[in-house]
Structure formats: structure tokens, C-alpha cells
Amino acid sequence: MSSMKTFALCVFFTWASFCMSERVELNIRSVTSVAKTDEDFICATIDLWPSTKCDYNQCPWPKVGLLELDLKNKVFANAIKAFDPLRIRIGGSLEDQTVYKIGLVTKCPHFKNKMNVRRFGFSNGCITMERWDELNHLFNETGAKVTFSLNALRGRKLEKKNSTLWVGDWNKINAQEFMKYTISKGYKIDSYELGNELSASGVSAKVKARQYGKDMIVLSNLVKRLYANSSYQPKLLGPAGFYDQDWFNEFLQVSGPGIVHGLTHHIYNLGPGVDANLINKVQDPYFLDEIAQTFKDVSESVKLYGPWSGAWVGESGGAYNSGGKHLGMSSTFDHKVYCRQALIGGNYGLLNTTTFAPNPDYYGALLWHRLMGTRVLQVSHDGSPYLRSYAHCSKHSKRGDITVLLINMSNSTTFIVNTRNDLNLYPSERTVRLPPREEYHLTPEDGNIQSEVVLLNDTPLKLTKSMDIPNLNPAFASPLDPIKVAPDSFVFAVLRGFDAPACSSS
Ligand SMILES: *[C@@H]1O[C@H](CO)[C@@H](O)[C@H](O)[C@H]1NC(C)=O
Ligand SMILES: *[C@@H]1O[C@H](CO)[C@@H](O)[C@H](O)[C@H]1NC(C)=O
Ligand SMILES: *[C@@H]1O[C@H](CO)[C@@H](O)[C@H](O)[C@H]1NC(C)=O
Ligand SMILES: *[C@@H]1O[C@H](CO)[C@@H](O)[C@H](O)[C@H]1NC(C)=O
Ligand SMILES: *[C@@H]1O[C@H](CO)[C@@H](O)[C@H](O)[C@H]1NC(C)=O
Numbered sequence: 001m002s003s004m005k006t007f008a009l010c011v012f013f014t015w016a017s018f019c020m021s022e023r024v025e026l027n028i029r030s031v032t033s034v035a036k037t038d039e040d041f042i043c044a045t046i047d048l049w050p051s052t053k054c055d056y057n058q059c060p061w062p063k064v065g066l067l068e069l070d071l072k073n074k075v076f077a078n079a080i081k082a083f084d085p086l087r088i089r090i091g092g093s094l095e096d097q098t099v100y101k102i103g104l105v106t107k108c109p110h111f112k113n114k115m116n117v118r119r120f121g122f123s124n125g126c127i128t129m130e131r132w133d134e135l136n137h138l139f140n141e142t143g144a145k146v147t148f149s150l151n152a153l154r155g156r157k158l159e160k161k162n163s164t165l166w167v168g169d170w171n172k173i174n175a176q177e178f179m180k181y182t183i184s185k186g187y188k189i190d191s192y193e194l195g196n197e198l199s200a201s202g203v204s205a206k207v208k209a210r211q212y213g214k215d216m217i218v219l220s221n222l223v224k225r226l227y228a229n230s231s232y233q234p235k236l237l238g239p240a241g242f243y244d245q246d247w248f249n250e251f252l253q254v255s256g257p258g259i260v261h262g263l264t265h266h267i268y269n270l271g272p273g274v275d276a277n278l279i280n281k282v283q284d285p286y287f288l289d290e291i292a293q294t295f296k297d298v299s300e301s302v303k304l305y306g307p308w309s310g311a312w313v314g315e316s317g318g319a320y321n322s323g324g325k326h327l328g329m330s331s332t333f334d335h336k337v338y339c340r341q342a343l344i345g346g347n348y349g350l351l352n353t354t355t356f357a358p359n360p361d362y363y364g365a366l367l368w369h370r371l372m373g374t375r376v377l378q379v380s381h382d383g384s385p386y387l388r389s390y391a392h393c394s395k396h397s398k399r400g401d402i403t404v405l406l407i408n409m410s411n412s413t414t415f416i417v418n419t420r421n422d423l424n425l426y427p428s429e430r431t432v433r434l435p436p437r438e439e440y441h442l443t444p445e446d447g448n449i450q451s452e453v454v455l456l457n458d459t460p461l462k463l464t465k466s467m468d469i470p471n472l473n474p475a476f477a478s479p480l481d482p483i484k485v486a487p488d489s490f491v492f493a494v495l496r497g498f499d500a501p502a503c504s505s506s
């Protein structure tokens, strides 16, 4: 029956002088899961960059950094609220030259452009407790789950004048005062992270793994002491830098069992946001495999040297449609959390920097958060590498429901996908009785993958009149029909009653 349909489709397309479709059998191993993510896998960052941060004649952080962001913006609040909850990581390059205006710290300077002064061409900056109050008011209202990244260069000195190596112990005093204040106000912090991109060769500054590991122990003792009477303990994350096997392994060994809860690493494989070749890179499956190797290596480090810890992508760049693929790969390689740079700002933030309206990737991330559960299933197909496939148990899975994510990276082939449960020998007999399949097809408007508008099941996703995130409604399909994945599109399909044993217990 379904082959007749494909035939008809092809005749139609041949008429239009292109018929490129490929039938794919997707095999889903349903007995056991291969990895598990955190309940709240999706995360987005809020950076500290001031409006004056410019590169390549662009200034992509116009009033969208932590200190300047309009916290009263309704769209912004609604975009966070829609996740219920969204993980937010506060941090970035400037965090290591930031002080908190509390206790002995009384001067509170702004980040100022100063070439050759401090790092990244900016002088030291400061967070006031008034700003911290406002931020926490928003986080409380929107139910955000917050990671706060602490200033890890404090107290250290440059080894030599012309060096990037910082030596000496971390000075915890300012962080301690900040935490005491945070606790006294009842602000809930999910996790504290130490430093930003100081691992291995670092970005403008580096710290040796042994020193960093010792500082993590200091931070751990501080948190244990200050939160001793608290009903919960914030988790500890680090080192928030680029992966280097030797550095990361030593860091885990020195900090030791139970200290680092999330081993955070950063991924910026796509090069600068203005790379003219970016779109081609993003669509190249072989390029993608290179990133997969990093995900795999980090998860190996955790297995071998830090089994008490879990791999997190602490920060990652993006570009149109790269979101889904990275998410799928990192969860498959046992990553617990994936933070996207940035919620707002930079070249590929999830929200538009002027209107705060969600970009296409925002909706992909939101659908992931709502549909993909924590347990990751193994999937395989023998089709083109331009079709990427991922499967998780569905969120709130009953009767072994699963959610499949299919990404078509080809601009010339349509994939016609049949799903197969490797346990199910007589699919058609059973499938007839199944409830309809829920499908969410995301396609770029007018076929332009750089469009700011994405269509969900052919309807443009736009904010409602009351500035709310629109409802994300599925299309329903017969479980007997294959899933069609249009060019440059991605599809979430919820297969109810799939009966995956890996998904039946909760
Ligand atoms: C917001 O703050 C109130 C008062 O401290 C607290 O009871 C509530 O649990 C907080 N909500 C969230 C989502 O953190
Ligand atoms: C400082 O280091 C950089 C890079 O290693 C080098 O190019 C430069 O010549 C050095 N400057 C001095 C004054 O040593
Ligand atoms: C915890 O409670 C005990 C007993 O009330 C008190 O002595 C101690 O100072 C408290 N610790 C903190 C960090 O608040
Ligand atoms: C933000 O939205 C405005 C209005 O739609 C648009 O002109 C602008 O290009 C968008 N900015 C980005 C960075 O996409
Ligand atoms: C399709 O992709 C190829 C290579 O990935 C590219 O050269 C070509 O221009 C693309 N075609 C369209 C219509 O976008």
C-alpha cells in the first residue's frame, strides 16, 4: 500500500523533472537503552558580553548580556517559561575577570574596551547584588534551573609577563560572600561551575590540571559548608573548556571521587559565525562525524577516570538546524546536559536580539525538551549518511512509547522512512491497532534554510497576540504509513504503543 504511494509521488515529481527519494528502514533496538540524559537535557547560556563586544565588524551582543539584558521583556520570560524548566548557564569568557559587589569588594567597574588590558580586550567587570536580585526574580518567575559560573582566575598570577599560564591557588573569598548572600535570599542555584575555557591550552589564559583539580576540592568544601543547613546541595561543574584527554583525565584524578558532578566541555566546531562556508559545513555529514569523536572521547574519559561524573556540553555554537544533530549525537554518547550558546546574543542565539522572538532552533530545542525522554535507544539504518536518526523513550512514556528524531541533511533527496522494532516480528498485524503517530515536521520557510521563520507541519511558528510561545501541535499519521522527511527538514515522530521494553518501566 505504501509503495503505491511512493510510486505516485515519484510520478508527480518526475513530471516536475526531479524525483529523488530513498526508502529507508529504520531499525530500533528496543530492549535496552544505550545511554541516559538528565531530566533537563536542554540548556541555554546567558553570557556576560557587553554591547561593545564586536568582531569582524559585527556587534552581536546588543544589550543582551547578563548585565544589560531587559529582564522585563515579556517575550523573554515566556520563552524561558515554555520549557518548564529551562536550564540556564550564566557564564562566558568574561566571567573570570568578574567580581561580585559584596563583602570586601566595594568597587564595581563596568567592562570597558581596553586593548592589551586584561583578557579579550576588556577591563574587569562586576555584578551588583541588585542586579543579582533582579535576575533571580526572573528565574524564580520563569522556573529556570540555574548554573552559575564562578570567577576562577581570582587570586592567581600570570606566570611570566608574556605567558597565558596563570599560577597560584584560586581565591575563594569573593565567591564565598556571593554564595552566602545567595543562600540568605533563598535563591536556588542548581549548580556552580568554576571558570571558563582555562583547560589545556586555554583561550587567552590557562591553568594546569593539577591546580584546577585542587581548586575544585576547595570549591566543593565551600559549598558543603555553606549549604550544610540547606535542603539541597548545588552540584559542581567544570572545567568548562575545550577537551584535551590528558588535561581532563588529570583534572578528574586530582579532584577525585564525588567532586565533579558534570564534566563540562565546549564545542565550537563550526568556526566563526561569519564563515561564508558555514552552511555547507553544517550540512556535511562527514564534518559532523568529527564532532561525534569528541563526544565519544569525553564520555570515555568519564568512564575511565570519573565514573561519579557525567559529561555535559557546557557551551556550544550553532547554526541553522545544527541544533538537532548535536543534541542527538551528544545524548547518544551519554551526555547528560547540552548548553547552547546562547539563549540570546551571538550569531546564533535561540532568540532574536532585537525582537526577542524565537529563532528556528528555539523550536527544535523546545520540541526536544517536550518529546524526548531521558533514555536513549540505539537506531540504525542502511540509507544515505544525509539522513540522521535518533530515538529516545518518549517523555512520560507509557506502553513503551518512543520518540524518533529524523534529520534530512540532503537538499535533493526525500527519505521515506519505515520504523522497525527489532523485537517485533509481525509488525503490520500489531500496528493496525495502534493509536495514530504524532508527527512534528519542521521545515524552513520558502525552503530557505537561513530563514528566520520555521514551519511546523506547514504552519509558520509565530508568537501569539499576547506574546506567548505558540502551541506546538502535532499532525497525525497512520502508524502503517512511512514517515516522510522533506529536504532540509527535521521530524519528531512520537510512536505510541511501540512497546519498547527499555521504555516500559519508569
Ligand atoms: C520562587 O520563590 C518562592 C519564594 O521564595 C518559592 O516558594 C518558590 O518555590 C520559588 N519558585 C521557584 C520556581 O523556584
Ligand atoms: C610574546 O609571545 C608571543 C606569542 O608567543 C610572541 O609572538 C611575542 O613575540 C612575545 N613577545 C615578547 C615581548 O616576548
Ligand atoms: C547551620 O545550623 C547550625 C545550628 O543551627 C549553626 O550553628 C550553623 O552556623 C549553621 N551553618 C550555616 C552555614 O548556616
Ligand atoms: C531580528 O528580527 C528582525 C525583525 O524581524 C530582523 O530584521 C533581524 O534580521 C533579526 N535579527 C537576527 C540576528 O536574525
Ligand atoms: C545542495 O547541496 C550542494 C552540496 O551540499 C550544493 O552545492 C548545492 O548548491 C545545494 N543546492 C541547493 C539548491 O541548495
Ligand SMILES: *[C@@H]1O[C@H](CO)[C@@H](O)[C@H](O)[C@H]1NC(C)=O
Pocket: 408, 409, 410, 411, 412, 413, 414, 415, 416, 484, 485, 486, 487, 488, 489
Ligand atoms: C531531504 O531533503 C532534501 C533537500 O534537502 C529534499 O529534497 C528531500 O525531499 C528530503 N527528503 C525527504 C524524505 O523529505
